[in-house]
Amino acid sequence: MQTKTMRIRLTRTLLPAVLVLAMIAVGGGAVAGTTAPSPASKIKPVKPAALASPDLMPSTKGLMSTVRDLVAMAPRATGTPGGKQAAYYVARRFKAAGLKDVHFETAEAFSWKASGASLKVGGKSVSSTPIEHSFIKSATQPSHRTLGPKGLTAPIVDIGSASKAPASVKGKIVMFDLNFELPLAVIGLLTEFLWDPKLQIVDPETLFTANPYQTSLKTTMKSIMDQGAVGAIGVLSDYFDSNKYHNEFYRQIAMTVPGFWITKKAGSEIRATLDAETKATLKLTADREKAVARTVVGFLPGESTDTVMVQSHHDSQGPGAVEDGTGTASVIGLADYYGALARQPGATKRKKTLMFATFDTHFTGYQQHRAFAEKYLLKNQTKYRIVANATIEHIGKQAKIAADGKLKVLDQPEPTGIFENVNPLLKAVIAGAVVKNDLRATAVLNATPLQAVGMPTDANFALLAGVPVVSLIAGPMYMYDQADTIDKVDVGRMRPMATAYAQIINAIDGTPSDLIGLMPGPISTALGKFILGLVG
Numbered sequence: 001m002q003t004k005t006m007r008i009r010l011t012r013t014l015l016p017a018v019l020v021l022a023m024i025a026v027g028g029g030a031v032a033g034t035t036a037p038s039p040a041s042k043i044k045p046v047k048p049a050a051l052a053s054p055d056l057m058p059s060t061k062g063l064m065s066t067v068r069d070l071v072a073m074a075p076r077a078t079g080t081p082g083g084k085q086a087a088y089y090v091a092r093r094f095k096a097a098g099l100k101d102v103h104f105e106t107a108e109a110f111s112w113k114a115s116g117a118s119l120k121v122g123g124k125s126v127s128s129t130p131i132e133h134s135f136i137k138s139a140t141q142p143s144h145r146t147l148g149p150k151g152l153t154a155p156i157v158d159i160g161s162a163s164k165a166p167a168s169v170k171g172k173i174v175m176f177d178l179n180f181e182l183p184l185a186v187i188g189l190l191t192e193f194l195w196d197p198k199l200q201i202v203d204p205e206t207l208f209t210a211n212p213y214q215t216s217l218k219t220t221m222k223s224i225m226d227q228g229a230v231g232a233i234g235v236l237s238d239y240f241d242s243n244k245y246h247n248e249f250y251r252q253i254a255m256t257v258p259g260f261w262i263t264k265k266a267g268s269e270i271r272a273t274l275d276a277e278t279k280a281t282l283k284l285t286a287d288r289e290k291a292v293a294r295t296v297v298g299f300l301p302g303e304s305t306d307t308v309m310v311q312s313h314h315d316s317q318g319p320g321a322v323e324d325g326t327g328t329a330s331v332i333g334l335a336d337y338y339g340a341l342a343r344q345p346g347a348t349k350r351k352k353t354l355m356f357a358t359f360d361t362h363f364t365g366y367q368q369h370r371a372f373a374e375k376y377l378l379k380n381q382t383k384y385r386i387v388a389n390a391t392i393e394h395i396g397k398q399a400k401i402a403a404d405g406k407l408k409v410l411d412q413p414e415p416t417g418i419f420e421n422v423n424p425l426l427k428a429v430i431a432g433a434v435v436k437n438d439l440r441a442t443a444v445l446n447a448t449p450l451q452a453v454g455m456p457t458d459a460n461f462a463l464l465a466g467v468p469v470v471s472l473i474a475g476p477m478y479m480y481d482q483a484d485t486i487d488k489v490d491v492g493r494m495r496p497m498a499t500a501y502a503q504i505i506n507a508i509d510g511t512p513s514d515l516i517g518l519m520p521g522p523i524s525t526a527l528g529k530f531i532l533g534l535v536g
Helices: 002-028 061-072 080-094 182-191 215-228 263-271 322-342 365-380 423-438 458-463 489-507 521-533
Strands: 102-121 143-146 152-160 174-178 189-193 233-236 257-263 279-300 306-313 353-359 385-392 397-401 408-413 417-421 443-444 470-476
Touching: 061 322, 061 385, 061 489, 080 322, 080 353, 102 215, 102 257, 102 365, 143 152, 143 458, 152 233, 174 215, 174 263, 189 423, 189 470, 215 233, 215 423, 215 458, 233 263, 233 279, 233 443, 257 263, 279 322, 306 322, 306 489, 322 353, 322 489, 353 365, 365 458, 385 489, 408 423, 417 423, 423 489, 458 470, 470 489
Parallel strands: 152 174, 174 233, 233 257, 306 353, 306 385, 385 470, 417 443
Antiparallel strands: 102 279, 143 279, 152 279, 189 443, 279 353, 397 408, 417 470
16 A cells, blocks of 8 residues: 555656646667587578668568577576587677677676475475576685485464564574665656657556566565575565566675575465474575677778777576667667678768677676776777767566466557767767667666766676766567567667667767767776776
8 A cells, every 4th residue: 555655656746747848748600719619509691682672681581580580599697508609609690790809708607596496385396486696605716516315394484565674584594575666757857858749658657667687686585584584485575476587696696595586476475374383395406607708899891990889788587589689689770881882882881880799698697798897988999989889778568467367468668868078069869760770668867977976788887987878778578488489579679779789889980989988088097997997
């Protein structure tokens, strides 16, 4: 009741402002730097020319062909065969597009694999999935841990939605509600421009549904471990009827206890009969091994080495169609487009170099993201000066939780945000590209206040480092789930999104490098290096 009251109050406060914004919007071969291609790379990329439309921008069919290729390799998690295959696939596509100096940037990371997993409560089996990256020894070391054939049996203590566990949980298994903490209404406070002609975003259910990647997991698990609990059962209380939730590894905390996800329905059934005598039995073997993380990089040289970076991530823990088959396909599609333009008779070089990159370690601690930022942004160990970042993630259909708890996928786009901290003229270009390409339910968000604290996109380290960013992201309910399958892709939005980004990239290319951001380049860079140094 309290939650509903709070939502109503927030709606009354924010809805008029959002409606005004909406009304305004309505009016307006071998790869360089690698070994030979892996035998695991069985999918042969088609030639870019076969996928292009007459204007050289890849067709919808071509972009979706790439998404399907990536889904066929899943899971593409760091350290898995699919992850390695995806990196080699992207590298081959970059070479086919005509990019130069195609290579891997590598870093040491970790893979995580669960086996022999099961959960029983009161002697009855409960459908569950291990909490990803739980039951490890430390954040920086590999480990092999097992509960053995008999498993771990202990009493259950239910703390519900509490973020802090009481001392009474010592030696027990804690059951807790996982809360999704960042609703669209909060992100919307950063809105500078909104294109929402059908008023899709201002639907209260949409406004107050939180994305599945900003959660209470870190805070709750730390409290559970600090109080000496021996295990955890996470109830996916804000989720649809699935326990196939693949959480990220949040490097700030090593989850040393074993944990399992269960659905909201299963949690309610357990709570209906739970008492002080109820015990749970956990069985789990968790292997965490060192792995090579690969970021794929390629370049189209310009008149200068001032560089615009076009980015996404190719890894996934499930099928990863929307996250981030769509982002990777978009980056490859733009590489094909600009590569084809460069091969046209009489083509002139762009003013700035274009760098295309797809990252690994999105789910396993961002080790490669950090290593990349240190090399290219903090220590400037290459000839390339990255002056802007254009990132694309998650082009999917909107989904809601139906009355029966099932996932209901709608035939409309997931509300999308473009975080940016560029100058006013480029802000206008972004808004114009959104409208011209009819990217409905899209908000342009001011990322400048986030430079000191970070933002929830793959371009986070670029922003922290003081690089002007144009970072597109959406947070569909299914994005961390096995349900992230090819049918969730918003097919009709793929080509318009790539086209819009090409228009934005072209405008950035024509802007003096030190004037791309809201702050002059040298000042932004100095501040960014200070911030990036602080976060380690």
